[in-house]
Amino acid sequence: MGTQGYVPISRKNLRQKTRKRGDSSTGTMMGRHANSRSPKGEEIAEHYRSGYEESRLNIASGQLDRERSRELLKRFLPPVPAKILDVGGGPGGHACWLAEQGHEVHLVDITPLHVEMAREASRRQPEAPIASANVGDACSLPWKDESLDAVLLFGPLYHLTDRQDRLQALREAYRVLKPGGVLLGVGISRFASTLDGLRRGVLKDPIFAEIVNEDLKTGQHRNPTGRQDYFMDTFFHHPDELRSETSEADYRITGIFGVEGPGWLVHEFDEWWNNPEHRERLMQLARILETEPSLLGLSAHVMVVANKVFR
Numbered sequence: 001m002g003t004q005g006y007v008p009i010s011r012k013n014l015r016q017k018t019r020k021r022g023d024s025s026t027g028t029m030m031g032r033h034a035n036s037r038s039p040k041g042e043e044i045a046e047h048y049r050s051g052y053e054e055s056r057l058n059i060a061s062g063q064l065d066r067e068r069s070r071e072l073l074k075r076f077l078p079p080v081p082a083k084i085l086d087v088g089g090g091p092g093g094h095a096c097w098l099a100e101q102g103h104e105v106h107l108v109d110i111t112p113l114h115v116e117m118a119r120e121a122s123r124r125q126p127e128a129p130i131a132s133a134n135v136g137d138a139c140s141l142p143w144k145d146e147s148l149d150a151v152l153l154f155g156p157l158y159h160l161t162d163r164q165d166r167l168q169a170l171r172e173a174y175r176v177l178k179p180g181g182v183l184l185g186v187g188i189s190r191f192a193s194t195l196d197g198l199r200r201g202v203l204k205d206p207i208f209a210e211i212v213n214e215d216l217k218t219g220q221h222r223n224p225t226g227r228q229d230y231f232m233d234t235f236f237h238h239p240d241e242l243r244s245e246t247s248e249a250d251y252r253i254t255g256i257f258g259v260e261g262p263g264w265l266v267h268e269f270d271e272w273w274n275n276p277e278h279r280e281r282l283m284q285l286a287r288i289l290e291t292e293p294s295l296l297g298l299s300a301h302v303m304v305v306a307n308k309v310f311r
Contacts, residue, residue, distance in 0.1 A: 031140025031168055038162040039233050041110045041137070047232040054091040054117050061264035063273055065301060068259045068286050069154070069186075070097065076182055076254065076305045077103070078149045085148050085176065087138045087169070088155025092118030092130060100128045108136035109155075138169040143176040151177055153185035161220060161235045163245070170249035177308040183251060185304045186259070187237030190219055191297045199265050202230075239296040242304050251306035258299035261286030 032038060057066040073094070077084070080102035086095040089107035091114050099105045099122070107118050107130055118133040136142060138156035151173040160166045173183055193215045197203030203212065207225055215221050215236050223230040237245075239256050247253060263272070263282030272278045289295050296302055 031137055031172065032160075033162070033164045033168070036162050036165050038160045038165045043232070044159055045111045045113065047228065048111050048113060050228070051113065051117070052228075053114065057093045061260065061269050061300075064260045064263050064269075064282060064286070066093065067283065068261075069094065069301075069303070071283075071287075072257060072259070072303055072305070073098070073152075073184065074101075076184060078182060082149035083147070084150045084152065085141070085143065085173075086152045086154070087136075087141065087173065088153060088159070089118060089133075090114045090155065092121040092133065094152065094154065095130045095133075096121050096125060096128075099130045100125060102128075105130045107133040108138070108141065109133075110135065110137055110159075139165055139172060141172045141176055145175055146178045146181075148176050148181060149178060150182040150184070153183065155186070157185050157242070157245075158188045158234045158236065161233060166235070166245055167249055170246060170251070174249055174251065174308055179308055179310045181308045183246070183304070183306045183308070185242070185246065185306075187239075187242045187302050187304070188221075188234060189297045189299055189302050190215065190236045190238040190241075192236060192300045193221060193231075195265055195298070196300070237302060239293075239302050242302055246304045246306050250309065252309050254305040254307060255291060256296060257290045257303045257305065258286065258292075258296045259290075259301040259303055260299045261289045262295075262298050264300050 056062045081104055083104045084098060084106070086105060086107045089095045089109055092107055095105045095107045095118060107115070109115050109118070112135050115133050115135050118130065122129040122133065138153065138160065153169060153173060156169045157166055160169055170185070177183065193212050197208055197212055202208045208230060211221065211223060211230065219236045219238065219241070221231060221234045221236050223232060243253060243256050263285055266272050266282070272282060
């Protein structure tokens with residue numbers, strides 16, 4: 001599936017990142033059920049065609065998302081060298097970093113532009129390239145049964161708006177994992193658009209307010225405006241839903257973790273992040289609150305960590 005992240009960037013940054021690059025066509029739809037209502041690959045590719053995802057983890061609160069995600073990856077991934085599949089790995093931000101840590105990393109994404117970007121990023125680190133990067137769908141993985149030590153789902157669980165498709169993606173990850181293998185999956189918090197709307201002031205827009213109302217009721221985020229900074233059609237998980245869907249796919253749950261904590265909401269984020277002492281305070285808050293049940297949804301992203309059971 002597509003890429004990894006809600007936290008919308010400003011319209012200014014979107015304009016700065018717009019460029020023509022690569023082919024926006026997509027791969028197959030195999031694996032999704034016959035009446036799937038999830039966005040097609042072409043729709044996902046169209047949303048990301050500006051290339052903004054390439055810089056998302058390196059600007060504004062995306063930096064907190066990046067560092068906290070990597071803390072959790074370090075904590076729960078198998079020891080180096082593990083064989084890892086990054087499904088929906090986008091432009092390769094996490095995949096390239098994992099390769100630098102010594103892992104064998106394979107990336108799959110439904111957006112050809114992102115696969116091209118990931119390959120370019122890999123070529124920039126010839127001492128530790130990613131093992132492969134290919135176009136593919138999370139619902140139909142081109143990997144043999146029980147062939148991987150870990151699978152990352154850092155995008156498919158919200159781009160697949162249809163619950164049956166999300167379960168299929170989880171089951172596909174389960175199929176290709178070795179017994180005892182680790183799943184790390186990320187959902188967008190049910191409350192992310194509400195909090196972001198308050199933070200950015202866009203909740204004053206009555207159309208965005210309607211979008212948020214539906215998000216809170218059903219988790220089905222629908223953007224009829226064409227404004228890219230309102231994100232695309234996606235699913236926003238309540239933390240309990242992320243847990244229950246993963247359990248339904250037969251995993252043993254290790255835990256549900258808030259990724260960013262409340263720090264992504266601070267005013268003048270860059271000033272906080274560029275001060276080492278203040279940056280550490282944001283990180284420490286996220287660590288302290290990462291499993292607090294009453295505050296899990298305060299993070300923009302929520303991560304489930306689970307294992308394929310031995311049978």
